[in-house]
Amino acid sequence: MVRFISQRELRNQNAKVMDAVAGGETFIVTRNGEPVAEIRPIQPVRKTFIRSQDLSRNAGMGVRTDPEEFRRDLDNAVDQSL
Template identity: 90%
Template sequence: MVRFISQRELRNENAKVMDAVAGGETFIVTRNGEPVAEIRPIQSARKTFIRRQDLSRNAGVRVRIDPDQFRRDLDNAVDQRL
């Protein structure tokens, strides 16, 4: 959702606007009622996760992941204690 805010509101509510942008909102900043800028979240070019189907297709082979073994491997690799 795009919200319109004035230059003055941006100046006075800077922290709130930045928190909203970090949460995914987009703002159009106006000066004297005319749009002059857009503030939006940066879209990451890198995906954090990849779906199993995409991984299989990209690898050229069918990948079978055993969730229980995967969990054990993670537990062995990372100390889970606080």
């Protein structure tokens, strides 16, 4: 749920707003009744790099992929007509 708050309310209730954001709430901040900013929780992002120790550990897990099933999954997920 998105809540609208004024710039003054944000200034005066900063700690409460940050606690609410940490709890998953989103706020639109207004100045003179006009929206100027959005405050929302940060979405977790996927790691760009994998540590070599993690890669080695995962590679040794013995996960096997069936190439035909993998190809079928790709064909179903991606338009192959291009």
